[in-house]
Amino acid sequence: MKTVNIMIVGVGGQGSLLASKLLGRLLVDEGYDVKVSEVHGMSQRGGSVVTYVRYGDRVYSPLITEGEADYIVSFEKLEAARWATCLKPGGTVIVNTQQIDPMPVIIGKATYPSDILDELRAKGVEVEEVDALSTALEAGSAKAVNIVLMARLAKRLDIPREKWIEAIGKSVAPKFVEMNEKAFALGYDK
């Protein structure tokens, strides 16, 4: 099979590391060769963060570069646009509708581009907007935004739903399993 490339992007502190851990574990259990690349350290302090997840028969590079991503799952609108250059033509963006202003916008040195998702659509990108925060709150915690977004990705990947549920059970602390399973169900069935 051809290697599938997924990027998980967002703002440091939003919980993208758990999402990539969950996805990675699931893909290994499914028998794929997997590489996941994360960035720890300084950019976790509110900076733009990106995690690469690649799976297939044999994966060498842990990175995804321009024109290679099949899916971008973004925790924040502007970050979806920032990393869109990594998309393949015909690639898909799943984006949480949350807006977090970066410092240059906060201090008035730049403006937050309001119609940036439409711009991507005009370029032929399939953009799925998800109000993941509302769904997460419905499930019981704003922290479940990552699971809601993973559920939307799950709809598009060829892995049975119950395998995702299994992987959630293995990836989160026992007391949060129920809440995260609910978030996954709400996200998946939207």
Place this chain on the structure above:
Amino acid sequence: MKTLMIGNEAVARGLYDGGIGLVSSYPGTPSTEITEFLAEYDGLHSEWAPNEKVALEVAFGASLAGVRSACAMKHVGLNVAADPLFTLSYTGVNGGLVICVADDPAMHSSQNEQDSRRYAIASKVPMLEPSDSAEAYEFSRAAFELSEKYDTPVLLRMCTRVAHSRSIVEPGEREVPEKKKYVKNPEKYVMMPAYAKRRHPIVEDRTKALAEFSENCPFNRVEMGGTDIGIITSGTSYNYVKEVLGDSVSVLKIGMTNPLPDKMILDFASKVKKLYVVEELEPVIEERCRIIGLDPIGKSLFPMIGEFSQKTISAAFGIEDAPTVRADTEAPARPPMMCPGCPHRGIYYVLAKKKITVLGDIGCYTLGAQPPLCAVDTTLCMGASVSGTHGFLKASAPDAAKRTVAVIGDSTFIHSGVTGLINVAYNGSPSTVVILDNSITGMTGHQQNPTTGYNIKGDPASKVDLEALCRAVGINRVRVVDPYDLDECERVLTEELEADEPSVVISRRPCVLLKYVKAASPLAVDREKCRSCKRCMGLGCPAISFTDGKASIDATLCVGCGVCGRLCPFDAIGGKGETK
């Protein structure tokens, strides 16, 4: 069982299965998780040391006692540990000793791009360099045996993309060799000139023996493919070469970076038409090729700066870029910044307001250099704020002391700021040193340190009394402030800057990301009262933005620290915010 591990976890597991009995480290991205994962295992002693030099010396002590030991550090940490490293090369080891060093090409979280392979060559210590987590496991596990067989410490070189990438590992079982006996042997371990002179030839002979080993080391391997192009590569670069070129080229994959296998390289070169060396940062392999008479294409084609990716390889070999999507609007940059409620913000606000020259240090608080605070003048290395300020004042007009401070975190102060402070007292400069005591090592992801009162396992431990320590080294003026209280900070800083003798101001409040720190309810802006003066915006708090002509607070980000409220001249900030 197949598991997905980040490279650092694989190193930890490899060292564990290899029989490690002690690990001592100082945290540093991208090396930190090696020690954190080791601390989760039983059957060995793990600890955070005050700095990398101490860590390596502790590991040496354990090795001397006959136990397999290790330490982990980032590339610049090896500068600090270089002193013991170079002489450990002479003494050799008793129990196996592994030094894990993680480079950070592209400086994701570092102040320079130094290449640790240069240290291996300079100190004549063998170096292994894995490409993924499976190799990280295998190499770390094997490193102990190598260390004992050749009586030398072994360097294990990681880089960000190996340390922080997850790939599949199939770990084995832990095997702990019998503890070796410590036998007194001054000629081996007392490195005074007479004995050291006898050790040096042993080091040179060992290097020759290691070079022979490298020729047959399974970590160096040839993967023959097309013979028009032959590529010598190592570490993460190997992944990019294989990703782009696959079997269309032949590859000499180097896993033992020092000493390099000269015969293997010459033999490989003879089998291919055109020879390339693909390596991040310094031309280490390329230079060796030139020494042995080859003329490969290396840094004339591949960058010396930053990290590689598959793009680097395709660009170099003229492979066309994949078509891509580009939005017309440029996305504004999103630099990292201090968190909402960060206790460092208050101090920086006051320093920026007073237009103070700030010699900074290494930690989250380096982020105070960015707009809008722009409060930091220098960042050099761990501890340089304190010693640098002393030198700056000695070379400046006397009144400069009223406009200059050193700013350093609690962990960094213990790492190497305290020696600078001793110098301030001893050689007498009216320096003002601000210790940002947030009760944790922050930037690297919350490690305990000697000032927190807890050890690496989270158990209670002896706690440095910072005030008493500063007084003991000869600082008579030691003050403590709450960085959320801007008025107090300004008053105390002004007094201490005016003082004609050295002083220390401890800004004390725990990092807001610590679990035990409970966030207050978020604040909100009363739009009626807000006069749009933008004073609160000067704090550079990510939770505060300016919308529809008025300040507004994002309740999902705000932790209710109240610093902006204290700043507002119109009392417009308070109450309970609502989720945006």
